[in-house]
Amino acid sequence: xxxxxxxxxxxxxxxxxxxxxxxxxxxxxxxxxxxxxxxxxxxxxxxxxxxxxxxxxxxxxxxxxxxxxxxxxxxxxxxxxxxxxxxxxxxxxxxxxxxxxxxxxxxxxxxxxxxxxxxxxxxxxxxxxxxxxxxxxxxxxxxxxxxxxxxxxxxxxxxxxxxxxxxxxxxxxxxxxxxxxxxxxxxxxxxxxxxxxxxxxxxxxxxxxxxxxxxxxxxxxxxxxxxxxxxxxxxxxxxxxxx
Numbered sequence: 001x002x003x004x005x006x007x008x009x010x011x012x013x014x015x016x017x018x019x020x021x022x023x024x025x026x027x028x029x030x031x032x033x034x035x036x037x038x039x040x041x042x043x044x045x046x047x048x049x050x051x052x053x054x055x056x057x058x059x060x061x062x063x064x065x066x067x068x069x070x071x072x073x074x075x076x077x078x079x080x081x082x083x084x085x086x087x088x089x090x091x092x093x094x095x096x097x098x099x100x101x102x103x104x105x106x107x108x109x110x111x112x113x114x115x116x117x118x119x120x121x122x123x124x125x126x127x128x129x130x131x132x133x134x135x136x137x138x139x140x141x142x143x144x145x146x147x148x149x150x151x152x153x154x155x156x157x158x159x160x161x162x163x164x165x166x167x168x169x170x171x172x173x174x175x176x177x178x179x180x181x182x183x184x185x186x187x188x189x190x191x192x193x194x195x196x197x198x199x200x201x202x203x204x205x206x207x208x209x210x211x212x213x214x215x216x217x218x219x220x221x222x223x224x225x226x227x228x229x230x231x232x233x234x235x236x237x238x239x240x241x242x243x
Contacts, residue, residue, distance in 0.1 A: 067109025102144025
């Protein structure tokens with residue numbers, strides 16, 4: 001009986017276009033008001049404070065700020081151009097630069113949304129200028145943006161670690177390899193799609209080895225930053241917040 005009532009109330013709220021989070025909160029208050037012998041709503045403040053009273057959560061705005069500094073300083077754009085010189089010879093051209101840039105940017109900002117938004121700002125003008133199919137081009141950015149959930153320093157893993165009292169460095173270590181493998185799989189699927197349907201990709205650009213090695217200077221700052229942050233956490237020299 002109770003489950004049926006809860007389901008009806010929840011579905012009614014969702015049909016009324018109430019946000020999912022708000023609907024779940026309202027269902028909780030409904031159950032508390034009509035079915036709970038103890039007024040749990042009076043303990044909401046204590047529950048909210050206990051869940052958020054952790055210095056580890058300071059990591060989240062700090063990692064987002066680090067990513068914002070990369071964007072404002074122009075390092076994100078330089079990183080994209082550097083990866084373009086190394087990867088755009090593959091079938092799909094700049095699509096691979098999208099995925100690789102998302103991988104690197106995820107490794108310093110920890111946010112999927114911030115990653116996708118940043119790479120879109122840098123990449124989409126070139127897509128239109130070079131005649132890429134926007135559907136697959138935008139899809140490669142969206143797919144690459146999801147890597148921010150796995151590749152450390154992932155904000156999602158930090159929140160999960162705080163809520164479940166799990167070691168954040170261990171979560172970072174567990175997410176690194178799957179994130180890199182997922183990026184590799186995205187690139188392999190892109191190559192296969194562009195081999196079968198070349199019109200989905202764009203022009204493949206070829207650069208000399210000299211131009212490629214000159215582009216390494218654009219990649220080094222991001223790689224060094226990632227190495228310092230993640231290595232200091234793994235080695236136990238610093239907490240995620242300190243890193």
